[in-house]
Amino acid sequence: MGTRLDMGRIRAARAVIDPVFLDSPLYRCDALWDKLGCAVSVKLETANPVRSFKGRGAELVASRLAADGGTAMVCASAGNLGQALAWSGRRRGLDVTVVARRGAPAVKLERIRAFGADLELVDGDFEVARAAAARLAREREVRLVEDSLDIETCEGAATIGLELAGSVSGGDAVLIALGGGAMATGVGHVVKTLAPGVEVICVQPLGAPAMTLSWRARRVVTTDTMDTIADGVAGRFPIPEVLDDLLQVADDAVLVREESIVAGMRMLLEDAGLVAEPSAALGVAAVLEDPGRFAGRHVVTIVCGSNTSIS
Incomplete structure (x- = not known):
């Protein structure tokens, strides 16, 4: 089965997207390394006019x-x-x-x-x-x-992958917040194309698990309710076309608890000086819940939004 995404269009997208959204910071964060037991690189998608990817x-x-x-x-x-x-x-x-x-x-x-x-x-x-x-x-x-269904939303997000692919290599992991799937499919497609030895791990709240359950079942699974602080990734009805794309690029999809998301937000603020909305802390939450899996590895987490109140 193929994918809806196209590398030629993704590369061409950089000429269309306002430069204010491109080439976002990507850097090793030693403070997180010390706390999480792995080499953490942050891809910061909040330093732009809309504070998100x-x-x-x-x-x-x-x-x-x-x-x-x-x-x-x-x-x-x-x-x-x-x-x-x-x-x-x-x-x-x-x-x-x-x-x-x-x-x-x-x-x-x-x-x-x-x-x-x-x-x-x-x-x-x-x-x-x-x-x-x-x-x-x-x-x-x-x-x-329609976010994630409209291919522009996926291929726009995929330009993040172009910017980080050269900084990862076999054995590394890229942790991507999973909601509707635009960022996960877009970034995942580019990473798997340009750096196939890198593990692509999608992370979703336990309180809004529909896309992860669908990935695991390899078919659309809907839920009756959802309850999570991570409103940006909260949905109940996965889009079939997006799930098909996700199945081609994701190595794993994991669910994390609310308390881990909150702990991740606090860690990003206190140790990295970053304001992160709940969805943006999912990658850190995944490491907190399974530190042995990532111990000693290089991990990239995408801080994808900062539209939140810290009060």
Whole structure:
């Protein structure tokens, strides 16, 4: 079985994405090495205007929509994609509407509005917002942006892999937060293409395990509920096409407890000086829960977002 991702398009994406999102810092963090018992490199995807990796994919979506003569788009978002599309859309004169759950983190909702998007709030979880966004796009006859299903979101995220592939080698591990799958499939595809001996490990909260359960079963597994602090990766209905891509590139998918996620956030703040939202701490959480697996190895963790309150 093949994959929807294409290395030629991924390399070409760097010419489309605003440089403010490219070449994010990648460095060894000795403080984490001392605490975790392995050589930890951090790929910092928060030093940009939207404070997350989502700007890469949003740039591809917005640029292609504008080139095709489109004027508006709608998306469902846990917060970060909405910010990114609002930022990229405003630069290109596109109207952006973001549908989010009413209980989403206030800092994310405030920044969506600040970037000029219209914000529609719904009661319920992310899957309710996703259904509402689809209805709204049909009614308005505008572009529906579906994170992870739309290949631009995956191939935009895949440019992260181009930037880190030269810094990893056989026996190393790359830990990737797993939600809808855009970052995991994108980065995983590039790493497995350019550095096949590197282990690609996806990490998801135990309270929102649908994609991990699907990867393990090799078929879509849905869940009735989800309960996790890591709102950015919380979903109940995996997308079949994305699961097919993930099955080609992930060596493992692991689930971590809430207390490990919180401990990971605290460690990144106190020992690395990094503000990380819960989803961005999943890689550290995975090492905390299984230190023997990573002892003495070189591990890369992607700090993928910092849209959180530290109060």
